[in-house]
Amino acid sequence: MDNCQTFTQSFNRPNLHYEVRGKTTNAKCMDEIASLIKSKYANQSGIVYTVSRKNAEKVAESLSIQGITARHYHAGLDPQEKVEVQTSWQQGQVKIVVATIAFGMGIDKPDVRFVIHHGLPTTLEGYYQETGRAGRDGDPFDGILFYGKQDIRILKKLIADGECNNEQKERQMSMLNRVTAFCDNKSDCRRVEILRYVGEDFTAAQCCKTCDNCKAGLIFEQREFSEYAIAAIRVVQAQRRITAVQCADILMGRKYPPEARHSDDWYGMAKSLKKHELARVLDKLLAEKAFHENNQVGHHGMAIQYLKLGSAYRLFLSGQRKLMLSVQIPEEGANNKPSKPRSKQASRSRRIRM
Template identity: 40%
Template sequence: MALQSADDDDLMILDDVDDQLLIEICQAAEQEKSPSRQVLHILLWVAVSKASVSTSLENDELIAIDFEIAELDSQIAHLYKQRSKLEQRKQELKRTLNNALKSSVHGFQKDAVENWRRTDYPWSKKVEHVLNTVFKLQTFRLWQLETINVTLFGKDCILIMPTGGGKSLCFQLPAVVSEGITICVSPLIALVEDQIHQLHALGIDARAINSSTSKTDAAAIMNILNNPNQNHQMKILYVTPEKLAKSKTMMTKLQKLYEMKQFARLVIDEVHCCSTWGHDFRPDFKYLNIFKRLFPKLPLLGLTATATTKVIEDVKQILNIPHCVLFKAPFNRKNLYYEVWRKDSAKDCMEDLARVITQRFDKQSGIVYCLSQKDSEDVCGYLQSYGIKAGCYHASLTGRARTQVHEKWLKNEVHVICATIAFGMGIDKPDVRFVIHHSLSKTIENFYQESGRAGRDDKQSHCLLFFKYSDVFRLACMALAEKSGNGLKNLYSIVDYCLNETRCRRDCIAEHFDEVFQAGDCHKMCDVCSRIRKATKKNCRSDAQIIIDYLKNTVTSKNRLTALKLFEQTTKLVSLNREDHQRLILRLLLDRYIKEDFHLTPYNSICYLIPGPRATRVNDLQCEIYLDVIETNKIATTVVKETTTTAEQPRKKQNILTVPKPKLRWVNDDKKVVDKPSLKRVLEYDDTDSDANENVAVLNGEKAVKQHITSVITDEFDELDFL
């Protein structure tokens, strides 16, 4: 140890102190009652030196970690870029492969398909006779004959066919042709009742056993199942999956039916409900997996309008039919024009809705799908105030009220149905010129199926979807509660469809259903392909970084941000306009730079936003976050051969004093009812006009009277029609 004295001070400069010597100095200091200042200075300088060395080492380690993280971020960015290129190449290869296989109908399957298309089977003449005389049809549609031959041959089959393609005929006709009883599992009671009514009109004995079946009718059905050889005419029995899952008696009857060779086939409608990967999973459908074990020789026929490859493979495994014959009709409906409109305020949306109906589809038939019962009532009343003949349809209306508005719509006495998803199942009106979604659908499958109810006469029709930022989070809270656990994933698929401004709408739908579609085949039948001003992709990394940094700095355990608050508080910080700002937040959510944080209470659920697993990537200058941006604030579209209208200018909203009474209005809309959720607000369906009175009299055989139907308006989420 070397020590030097300062000129005027006792400041000691420490050159070198080893640990052993330091210990000896400390011990000497303890023995002295008053340690010298030199000893104290030595100890002080040792402590400072040691601390300095320790801090320096920690700083070096932090710098090394930061450098390593930066390198990893750079590598991740490079990998994501490489992954994007591989995805593009994958799509190119899929298109090439698809084109190569088109001519051979997937190669080796061509011969099998041709085999099922034959008309020389033992049952072929009877099939043609029943088609012509019973169903009053002359020809089959795509895949109908093949499916009928497969199920009559006794093989398992799954048929994927768009809404309105004629799936029902594929089991109804074989049921008439073959001996025994066909059991059809269907989750939709309303659709079953509609099909039974149609079959009775054709002279076919079809029945149903479900929660609404009377004890007398149920006993008669059970007696037929118990004695199938007795003289009876029943050919089709509809049951719900819940009935099969919970009724041991029913399964016992079916066992006896099978042993007596009178169990013709099992038909599963909406077969995608078996899979948790499907958009409408129902737990009771999984119980159907026992049928192949109990009845190994029983042919199964699964029907669905929408299912991805992953869902179908899952369904095959669940139902134990891995080698079933699969027929899949093309998803593309060439006569449908797809477009997405951005929805601003509720008032602006209503005006846009009324304007598009009066300008494009004046006095033509259409459907407006709404998210909740209250929305359907509000939209209906607004359209009526514009002089549009609109009716309301949802699950809380009485059966008579629903039948009335449905019949009026079929007869074109009501032009527009404002409805929840309770309306549409089994609807087969050929001249529906437009289907408009007032709010976002829960899934692409739902949107595709609902929009597919337009243009069944193969004439040009329109499918318009209104898209709003807040609707996404309104639906996200409900999607969280779905039993399949895939609600959010399915919701974000349709959000991605809406955010797209550069890619053909049909191509987006095709990719979702694992099909390949050439954008040129759209023939300008979507807003993207027909738009004059093309959209471009803009890298919004800097704005994304501002949003995520604000989220990081603001969100704490006591302070959380909803999507609306995040948008409002970052509006002045970003360089984007209002609409693109909202769309960027949604893009960050879909790409997991931001994620949801749900707060659940006994009464509702709130969706907060927090930084996501990829949030740190925005700090990398090589990070690319692209947003489709168009030149104008509104979507500019050129509609091919727009429907002509008698009015050149938009129809103005009529004065409330001159407009006829809306057909749907509140009777007791007073403060007491509004303030007390336990009370019911009563809706009156007013049909006092002469045309309506005549229709009601014909329908019900009595004078027209005002119907009172109740709609309980409490929490808007309670009003949703989940089927």
């Protein structure tokens, strides 16, 4: 069509404050959620998302015992009960709905002030959609995610024990790894990470301290991870097709994907890095256009994101561009530092305050 106008809308929700909190035990997490609702969100509407139907029922019961009007909602309820819970919540008779991902489609309640994730979302896309079910009146609202290592173990077991084929399970595991990397990342802007995932460019300055990382005021230093960036590029360059998870497995010395070309030059060279640190390197390469993701449909109809070389990969190989990441300096001082590149040449660093 000629002479037509194009209108583009941002995925950013400027009235949303993102926060990730650590979870030690489910009991302590429940006490913290109840305390939050009673103090900060008293008499306000909200949604608490859980991973399973059983958890939805348990969390709703626990909140009710502590004097908070809460109902559970999941796909196992009969249609009449679903309508009753939804209507009671929309009319304000029930303030809190504790639900699985079955709740939310078609919901348009403008005055929802918080979305709490009691457990780990399985995808960043799902997390973005679920937090977006609050604050539709334009007023500030909070998206709080409680995250513990036990959540990862539970979800990985659910994936492993599921009825999906290996290709589907690998895709599910890849998406879960993106979520855990997001939660483990204490230095980069949450909003930048989420919007990058949905394909939108954003800067930490635009966040205006509306996420926990930008608001924390912690001290970081810029460290060079170019050696790992070059290794990742070489791995992708050598393979016909490879996912981010498979690339990370090779660099960390875990396993080669089927039919992959083996190379001792790069296998295991990133063993000194933590998983979330290597995930940040790969994400940064995507953001810097050294990689791009090519979506392909697999044998069983599932979409798979393969890493392909982007327009800027030669800049990293030639040394014209360095890959720098913000790394938090421990409170005890800068002596007990996280992983460094293996090269003998000292990497340049610059301290910054978030």
